[in-house]
Amino acid sequence: DLLLAVPEGWDRSIAQQGIWGTRWTDPGDRSAVLMTAQSVEATDAYQALNLAMNAARAVTRGYHPVGSRTAITNGSIILAQQQYQFTWPYQKPGSLWAISRDSKICLVDFSGEKITSDQISTVGQWIELR
Numbered sequence: 532d533l534l535l536a537v538p539e540g541w542d543r544s545i546a547q548q549g550i551w552g553t554r555w556t557d558p559g560d561r562s563a564v565l566m567t568a569q570s571v572e573a574t575d576a577y578q579a580l581n582l583a584m585n586a587a588r589a590v591t592r593g594y595h596p597v598g599s600r601t602a603i604t605n606g607s608i609i610l611a612q613q614q615y616q617f618t619w620p621y622q623k624p625g626s627l628w629a630i631s632r633d634s635k636i637c638l639v640d641f642s643g644e645k646i647t648s649d650q651i652s653t654v655g656q657w658i659e660l661r
Contacts, residue, residue, distance in 0.1 A: 533637045536657035563643030571636045576611040576629035593618030632660045
């Protein structure tokens with residue numbers, strides 16, 4: 532039920548553990564990763580973002596949110612976003628989205644050393660939950 536834009540030519544794999552199910556990586560830049568979690572247990576999209584960010588802080592040195600959290604809604608669907616940055620082992624920007632519809636909540640995470648704000652914007656514009 533989760534639809535999103537994946538950069539052309541990226542390699543797809545299935546995660547073996549944790550909440551992240553599907554993972555795509557850029558074959559030319561292994562730091563660039565797009566991941567999805569198809570089913571997250573949380574009360575809403577905002578709590579799902581908090582859970583994912585707290586988990587990332589616990590296992591990733593130098594992880595911190597950047598800027599303000601944003602959200603859009605059409606009444607039945609909420610898409611919340613928080614941008615972040617890693618500082619170790621290298622500078623790596625990223626963005627985390629939580630999308631909810633009724634009681635279904637999914638996460639999308641996109642990060643990479645060389646990703647651009649235009650790429651983050653494109654991924655964010657093409658996240659859909661049916």
